[in-house]
Amino acid sequence: MKLKNSFFYTLRENASDEDSISSNLLVRAGMIKKSGTGSYMFMPMGYKILKNIENVVREEMNKAGAMELLMPSLIHEDVYAKSGRSETFGSSIFRLKDRYDKPYILGPTHEEMFAIAAKMKVKSYKDLPFNLYQFQNKFRDEPRPRFGLIRVREFIMKDAYSFDTDLAGLDESYEKMFNAYKNIFDRLGIDYKIVKADTGAMGGLLSEEFQAISEIGEDTLVFCEKCDFSSNDEIAECVITNLARKGEEMQMEEVHTPDSKTIEEVSAFLNIEKTQTVKALMYKADDELVACFVQGDRELNEVKLQKILGCSIMEMADDAFIAANSKAVPGFAGPIGIGCKVIIDKHIKDAVNVVVGANKADYHIKNVSIPRDVEYDLCEDITVVKAGDICPVCGGNLIFKKGIEVGNTFKLGTKYSEALDLEYSDENNKLHPVVMGSYGIGIGRTMSAIAEQCSDEKGLVWPSIIAPYKVHIVLIKDNDEEQAAAAEEIYKMLNIEGIEALLDDRKERPGVKFNDAELIGMPVRVTVGKKITEGIVEFNVRKTGEATEVKTDELLETIKETLKKV
Ligand SMILES: [Zn+2]
Numbered sequence: 001m002k003l004k005n006s007f008f009y010t011l012r013e014n015a016s017d018e019d020s021i022s023s024n025l026l027v028r029a030g031m032i033k034k035s036g037t038g039s040y041m042f043m044p045m046g047y048k049i050l051k052n053i054e055n056v057v058r059e060e061m062n063k064a065g066a067m068e069l070l071m072p073s074l075i076h077e078d079v080y081a082k083s084g085r086s087e088t089f090g091s092s093i094f095r096l097k098d099r100y101d102k103p104y105i106l107g108p109t110h111e112e113m114f115a116i117a118a119k120m121k122v123k124s125y126k127d128l129p130f131n132l133y134q135f136q137n138k139f140r141d142e143p144r145p146r147f148g149l150i151r152v153r154e155f156i157m158k159d160a161y162s163f164d165t166d167l168a169g170l171d172e173s174y175e176k177m178f179n180a181y182k183n184i185f186d187r188l189g190i191d192y193k194i195v196k197a198d199t200g201a202m203g204g205l206l207s208e209e210f211q212a213i214s215e216i217g218e219d220t221l222v223f224c225e226k227c228d229f230s231s232n233d234e235i236a237e238c239v240i241t242n243l244a245r246k247g248e249e250m251q252m253e254e255v256h257t258p259d260s261k262t263i264e265e266v267s268a269f270l271n272i273e274k275t276q277t278v279k280a281l282m283y284k285a286d287d288e289l290v291a292c293f294v295q296g297d298r299e300l301n302e303v304k305l306q307k308i309l310g311c312s313i314m315e316m317a318d319d320a321f322i323a324a325n326s327k328a329v330p331g332f333a334g335p336i337g338i339g340c341k342v343i344i345d346k347h348i349k350d351a352v353n354v355v356v357g358a359n360k361a362d363y364h365i366k367n368v369s370i371p372r373d374v375e376y377d378l379c380e381d382i383t384v385v386k387a388g389d390i391c392p393v394c395g396g397n398l399i400f401k402k403g404i405e406v407g408n409t410f411k412l413g414t415k416y417s418e419a420l421d422l423e424y425s426d427e428n429n430k431l432h433p434v435v436m437g438s439y440g441i442g443i444g445r446t447m448s449a450i451a452e453q454c455s456d457e458k459g460l461v462w463p464s465i466i467a468p469y470k471v472h473i474v475l476i477k478d479n480d481e482e483q484a485a486a487a488e489e490i491y492k493m494l495n496i497e498g499i500e501a502l503l504d505d506r507k508e509r510p511g512v513k514f515n516d517a518e519l520i521g522m523p524v525r526v527t528v529g530k531k532i533t534e535g536i537v538e539f540n541v542r543k544t545g546e547a548t549e550v551k552t553d554e555l556l557e558t559i560k561e562t563l564k565k566v
Pocket of ligand 1: 224225226227228229391392393394395396
């Protein structure tokens with residue numbers, strides 16, 4: 001592409017409404033433009049990158065035996081009502097009505113639709129297995145869209161679905177997709193980690209996430225220094241080392257703690273470590289009040305708690321709900337005699353001589369022994385893992401990193417096939433639900449994650465596999481006949497060789513052209529200037545900053561060799 005007379009622009013100023021390095025650079029490079037909260041235009045060069053990522057994904061999906069199709073985004077609400085997701089997705093779904101007042105939604109993910117499509121083929125066990133996928137715009141009414149393409153309301157996703165007769169078949173299909181994902185992210189040159197995750201609104205048996213390591217990542221990943229333990233912190237188990245279990249059991253005693261409601265206030269007032277206190281957290285789970293207790297210095301993990309409770313809606317209980325359903329006094333809630341469901345974090349089940357709320361204004365109880373004095377309904381792991389905890393597998397130190405979830409894989413089981421009557425008959429004509437898996441990759445999010453990882457203070461640094469153009473030719477003097485002819489010749493040669501090139505033939509100063517080249521970040525830059533009279537051009541590698549002079553007759557070979565490496 002020649003820049004003169006093309007739709008090419010860059011911005012000199014930072015984008016005031018962008019909140020990440022990648023989104024600011026992508027906007028300044030003229031690759032994307034925010035069109036509204038959480039939705040973006042993809043400009044020609046940005047769209048090319050998106051398509052290049054899509055092609056890598058498509059190649060690996062096809063190699064793994066999956067077949068591409070296309071579903072509608074506009075879906076009758078009934079379909080999601082059948083699976084229960086109209087409710088569990090809640091306000092994250094975009095809902096609308098047609099002219100006859102019939103309810104529709106804009107698809108947030110397509111398990112239901114693929115189950116319906118699969119019914120066209122599946123009758124007997126002989127019709128399985130198979131795997132289908134699509135690239136399609138998904139819609140989610142995110143409460144806080146941010147970081148450019150990373151958290152948006154409309155996005156392009158590759159979603160694949162596997163269909164098998166049994167769990168052993170699912171394991172095999174899952175493995176194929178899992179390996180395809182590794183190939184994809186390896187080929188894209190992303191620095192990523194794979195972690196176990198919560199199955200959340202998807203339901204199912206197992207979820208793993210492919211996380212691009214990045215400071216702006218919204219997920220916290222937990223790894224072991226020694227073994228291969230890795231997990232999203234939403235579900236990470238941990239071993240707490242600073243447990244409250246000091247000394248011999250002493251006599252319980254009520255103590256007056258005026259105005260001491262928070263753990264900070266109570267521990268300061270009684271002059272004890274926070275680890276010797278027990279924190280109460282009250283939740284409304286569906287319509288039940290649940291009192292949860294963790295060590296005073298710890299946070300409660302709501303994802304773990306909701307999974308244990310198996311409730312569909314969970315929120316912090318308000319004072320009125322607490323008062324109506326228990327004997328707890330806000331700020332002084334304790335597990336003894338509270339009069340509602342009690343869950344104890346498993347890490348404190350042996351704690352002795354701890355301080356708990358007395359369920360009485362301005363009073364706590366000290367010297368409480370959890371095994372001796374506390375009756376509870378459940379004892380489970382409900383704490384958030386944090387620095388200082390050790391690996392539950394080997395006892396090694398845990399490392400924390402931030403990640404952007406670029407892909408996920410789910411072993412769904414039969415949740416959707418049962419909801420939508422996707423069944424097959426076995427050898428004895430007995431009916432069984434089909435066993436499904438689902439596999440997603442956010443294409444725009446992957447683009448942003450790469451931009452986040454591959455950029456410097458001057459701009460973007462695209463890996464050659466997805467760069468929209470591999471070579472950026474800068475013509476120094478557009479009115480110098482010899483230079484213009486040489487640049488044109490190089491441009492033509494690259495086109496013949498199938499190497500996509502940009503030719504900056506605009507009437508601009510060299511400084512402007514160089515800055516734009518750094519900003520948009522094509523892997524290789526070839527500068528045609530004065531030395532062309534000696535048959536020499538300047539050759540720059542964006543990633544390494546390497547600058548050399550190359551003879552024009554060696555240029556093609558140098559470009560080919562370099563593109564293999566960057
Ligand atoms: Zn370990």
